[in-house]
Amino acid sequence: MSRDEMSALQGKRLHKIVEYVYHNVPFYRHKLQSMDITPDDIQTIDDIVKLPFTTKKDLRDNYPFGLQAAPQSEIIRIHASSGTTGNPTIVGYTRKDIGVWTECMARCLTAYGVGRNDIFSVSYGYGLFTGGLGAHNGVEMIGAAVVPASTGNTEKHARLIRDLGITGIACTPSYALYLAETMEKMGITKDQIHLRVGAFGAEPWTENMRAEIQKRLGLKGYNLYGLSEIMGPSVSYECQEQHGSHINEDHFYPEVINPVTLEPLPKGQTGELVFTTLTKEGMPVLRYRTRDLCSLMDGQCGCGRTSVRMSRIEGRSDDMLIIRGINVFPSQVESVVLSMKEFAPRYMLIVDRVNNLDTLQVQVELRQEYFTSTFDTPAAIDELEKRLAARLKSVLSIGAKVQLKAPGTIERSQGKSAHVIDKRKI
Amino acid sequence: MTINQLSIFIENRSGTLVKVLDILKQSGIQIIASTIADTAEYGIYRLICSEPSRAYQELKDAGVAVALSDVFALELDNEPGKAADAVRIISDADISITYMYTFLWGGKGILIFRTDQTEKAHDVILQHHLSFIDENDLAGGGEN
Numbered sequence: 268m269s270r271d272e273m274s275a276l277q278g279k280r281l282h283k284i285v286e287y288v289y290h291n292v293p294f295y296r297h298k299l300q301s302m303d304i305t306p307d308d309i310q311t312i313d314d315i316v317k318l319p320f321t322t323k324k325d326l327r328d329n330y331p332f333g334l335q336a337a338p339q340s341e342i343i344r345i346h347a348s349s350g351t352t353g354n355p356t357i358v359g360y361t362r363k364d365i366g367v368w369t370e371c372m373a374r375c376l377t378a379y380g381v382g383r384n385d386i387f388s389v390s391y392g393y394g395l396f397t398g399g400l401g402a403h404n405g406v407e408m409i410g411a412a413v414v415p416a417s418t419g420n421t422e423k424h425a426r427l428i429r430d431l432g433i434t435g436i437a438c439t440p441s442y443a444l445y446l447a448e449t450m451e452k453m454g455i456t457k458d459q460i461h462l463r464v465g466a467f468g469a470e471p472w473t474e475n476m477r478a479e480i481q482k483r484l485g486l487k488g489y490n491l492y493g494l495s496e497i498m499g500p501s502v503s504y505e506c507q508e509q510h511g512s513h514i515n516e517d518h519f520y521p522e523v524i525n526p527v528t529l530e531p532l533p534k535g536q537t538g539e540l541v542f543t544t545l546t547k548e549g550m551p552v553l554r555y556r557t558r559d560l561c562s563l564m565d566g567q568c569g570c571g572r573t574s575v576r577m578s579r580i581e582g583r584s585d586d587m588l589i590i591r592g593i594n595v596f597p598s599q600v601e602s603v604v605l606s607m608k609e610f611a612p613r614y615m616l617i618v619d620r621v622n623n624l625d626t627l628q629v630q631v632e633l634r635q636e637y638f639t640s641t642f643d644t645p646a647a648i649d650e651l652e653k654r655l656a657a658r659l660k661s662v663l664s665i666g667a668k669v670q671l672k673a674p675g676t677i678e679r680s681q682g683k684s685a686h687v688i689d690k691r692k693i
Numbered sequence: 694m695t696i697n698q699l700s701i702f703i704e705n706r707s708g709t710l711v712k713v714l715d716i717l718k719q720s721g722i723q724i725i726a727s728t729i730a731d732t733a734e735y736g737i738y739r740l741i742c743s744e745p746s747r748a749y750q751e752l753k754d755a756g757v758a759v760a761l762s763d764v765f766a767l768e769l770d771n772e773p774g775k776a777a778d779a780v781r782i783i784s785d786a787d788i789s790i791t792y793m794y795t796f797l798w799g800g801k802g803i804l805i806f807r808t809d810q811t812e813k814a815h816d817v818i819l820q821h822h823l824s825f826i827d828e829n830d831l832a833g834g835g836e837n
């Protein structure tokens with residue numbers, strides 16, 4: 268499909284979805300009416316800038332079914348997102364929605380090179396979270412054998428990976444590292460397992476983390492992006508090029524905006540990612556602000572696909588810490604920590620305010636095998652801490668105090684990464 | 694002349710030292726001498742023990758940050774001024790001592806020190822006929 272054909276299709280679908288929510292979701296009807304917009308004002312995809320944004324708060328405020336467009340009789344599945352504060356977000360799917368989701372997920376797996384001869388373990392949580400079932404349906408659709416491992420009981424999972432010759436896995440990148448660690452502890456070596464494809468998502472990760480996972484599990488790791496408010500995993504996927512994630516843009520239209528002024532940004536500039544669902548029936552959303560920060564890429568990919576690509580998630584606008592007036596993302600700290608072999612891929616940021624001045628402490632874990640006799644004096648440990656502090660300062664532009672922790676003492680998150688303790692809010 | 698010392702990174706939190714000591718106890722390792730170089734947030738726990746290689750492996754398997762370091766072990770008569778004499782000989786030879794500590798073993802004083810100038814220290818100890826002990830001496834157990 269040419270770019271022009273894609274734009275025409277997107278424009279047609281956008282008009283249809285606006286008309287659909289206008290007639291079926293009072294929330295959107297009132298919003299559009301208050302802005303003096305009717306569905307007929309939306310004819311091409313470029314008209315999208317006229318539409319209002321939808322926020323996580325809108326979803327919470329309309330809990331549970333306020334933004335649902337389809338009648339309850341058409342809904343065949345309901346997922347709920349993990350809300351740490353306030354109401355969870357409820358998303359209902361019609362049969363057609365599940366079909367679109369499954370097809371989009373199958374596209375992702377095909378791009379990863381997964382086929383019917385693969386044995387594929389889905390190690391996202393099954394349940395209210397969209398990860399497990401979303402990936403599961405896609406694997407079944409392409410005809411690979413799905414192993415619904417879910418999360419928990421990592422040792423049993425590691426044994427299955429070895430004994431069944433599992434070739435693919437979908438999980439969070441931090442779980443992949445945890446799995447690698449568990450296997451190493453159990454004495455399962457890389458040549459005893461046959462993993463070759465990893466679909467990693469549900470939390471931001473870095474190139475350094477990819478290199479580490481690929482090395483330790485002996486697979487090729489691909490990004491799998493999604494969010495339940497839009498669909499679930501399958502919104503975008505990396506191809507063999509591992510250079511940006513192709514967006515299933517015939518169903519999910521992406522924009523990147525300046526999170527402060529809400530102005531759309533040109534391709535290549537980093538801002539907040541916004542999605543409009545173009546075909547969804549259950550709970551369509553217009554210009555949903557994901558809080559994820561990234562940039563969009565145009566142009567044909569090395570794999571031949573022409574769909575727009577998104578960069579890695581560079582942070583969450585929620586996660587962004589403002590320390591002494593400087594924007595700091597935990598992912599920046601992560602990339603520095605992972606670039607030094609002496610440290611394990613775990614870290615914690617502790618932000619505090621002492622005498623009206625913000626302080627940042629970064630806790631890192633010493634990697635056991637790098638604690639050698641050269642480090643048996645406080646002077647040597649201090650030198651290591653200073654080396655990390657200097658790198659952090661050059662990346663973050665603010666000073667951080669480094670605290671070295673013993674191996675295995677920083678908690679490894681099994682789900683969404685939680686790497687920040689901000690004591691200023693308490 | 695040199696013996697194996699275990700160097701262990703421990704955080705200044707309750708329980709971390711106990712964990713290390715429990716592992717050694719369960720493995721039947723005897724601690725002969727120990728010292729802690731501590732800072733506000735962590736410490737380097739240095740210890741001389743029976744079977745250092747096995748102790749090292751047990752700790753390593755338990756996930757502890759542990760290293761084996763070669764340290765010099767001089768044997769001194771248990772009399773005032775003997776440690777001062779020995780240290781003077783070493784420092785007069787321009788050998789810088791990274792750290793040192795002493796303990797009593799079998800009625801003798803043992804002076805442990807670490808230096809990066811190992812060959813030079815080796816020569817000086819022989820030239821001045823300083824007494825020293827080896828790994829094997831410790832394995833035999835103290836007889837006081």
Ligand SMILES: [Zn+2]
Nearest residue numbers: 506568570572
């Ligand atoms: Zn591509």
